[in-house]
Amino acid sequence: MAACLLLASVSAPLPSPAAPSERGQAIPQVDDAGQQAFAAYRMAGKHKAFAIAPGGVWTWQADAASRQQAEREALSTCESRTRQKCVLYAMDDAVVFDRERWPTLWGPYASERNAAQAATGARVGERFYDLAFRDRDGSSSSLSQARGRIVLLHFWGSWCRSCLHELPALRALRAALAAATAEDVELILLQVREPFAQTHDWAEQHGFADLPLYDSGSGGSEDTDLMLADGRALDDRHVARVFPSSYVLDRRGMVVFSHAGPVDDWLEYLPFFEHAASHNGTTSTDTSTGR
Numbered sequence: 001m002a003a004c005l006l007l008a009s010v011s012a013p014l015p016s017p018a019a020p021s022e023r024g025q026a027i028p029q030v031d032d033a034g035q036q037a038f039a040a041y042r043m044a045g046k047h048k049a050f051a052i053a054p055g056g057v058w059t060w061q062a063d064a065a066s067r068q069q070a071e072r073e074a075l076s077t078c079e080s081r082t083r084q085k086c087v088l089y090a091m092d093d094a095v096v097f098d099r100e101r102w103p104t105l106w107g108p109y110a111s112e113r114n115a116a117q118a119a120t121g122a123r124v125g126e127r128f129y130d131l132a133f134r135d136r137d138g139s140s141s142s143l144s145q146a147r148g149r150i151v152l153l154h155f156w157g158s159w160c161r162s163c164l165h166e167l168p169a170l171r172a173l174r175a176a177l178a179a180a181t182a183e184d185v186e187l188i189l190l191q192v193r194e195p196f197a198q199t200h201d202w203a204e205q206h207g208f209a210d211l212p213l214y215d216s217g218s219g220g221s222e223d224t225d226l227m228l229a230d231g232r233a234l235d236d237r238h239v240a241r242v243f244p245s246s247y248v249l250d251r252r253g254m255v256v257f258s259h260a261g262p263v264d265d266w267l268e269y270l271p272f273f274e275h276a277a278s279h280n281g282t283t284s285t286d287t288s289t290g291r
């Protein structure tokens with residue numbers, strides 16, 4: 001998948017497709033398939049547009065009747081594939097990506113009034129379920145107790161190969177966040193479908209016990225329930241159709257970003273977290289949609 005970006009005020013020549021190791025200098029958050037698609041885009045006829053969005057969604061349109069039609073169709077298709085905002089990366093033979101505005105696409109952030117009135121759920125613009133969990137010492141906590149901070153909520157398990165592949169990226173992000181935003185961003189890793197003792201033992205054996213691991217209360221592979229602070233149970237498929245799955249919540253517990261599956265490089269999201277953390281919640285846009 002690829003991501004939708006904002007128009008830049010200055011155009012630049014199209015870059016050559018980058019190797020995976022150079023992805024940080026190429027189209028942000030776009031995987032190998034998206035990079036290859038961009039190579040095909042570069043060879044396509046005018047009029048054409050390449051759109052992306054945070055999270056890796058990408059799409060492109062070529063041989064349109066006009067530049068305006070190419071832009072409209074590329075953005076429309078992109079918007080149909082994500083709850084994130086889509087923007088243009090390239091138009092015809094020029095990059096029009098605004099790198100400075102890119103980290104703002106998680107906003108605008110809901111006002112206190114609209115956050116209080118928002119529906120509860122897992123979609124962008126909804127207030128995430130108030131999950132209950134315990135820390136590794138057994139103390140009870142819940143997501144509502146993290147209000148006032150940006151939260152990266154991550155569902156994973158030691159049985160999940162893709163989840164294990166992602167852990168080093170999460171560790172790197174946590175270190176970068178500690179240097180950039182201090183206590184403004186909190187990571188909460190919740191295990192699913194296995195007892196916490198099993199999760200913790202695996203983390204100890206493989207050198208990941210330093211990550212912020214919390215106990216979801218799962219009893220084992222057949223236990224699909226997550227517990228809410230009010231005592232009700234929530235089936236884990238309501239928040240994760242695949243594992244791993246991740247959510248970013250703003251200071252009021254509103255979903256501003258979600259991603260199903262592993263993220264290759266969480267460091268690419270560091271500017272987004274920094275931008276979100278720079279909004280202290282006292283001056284936020286009055287919107288309940290998150291779009």
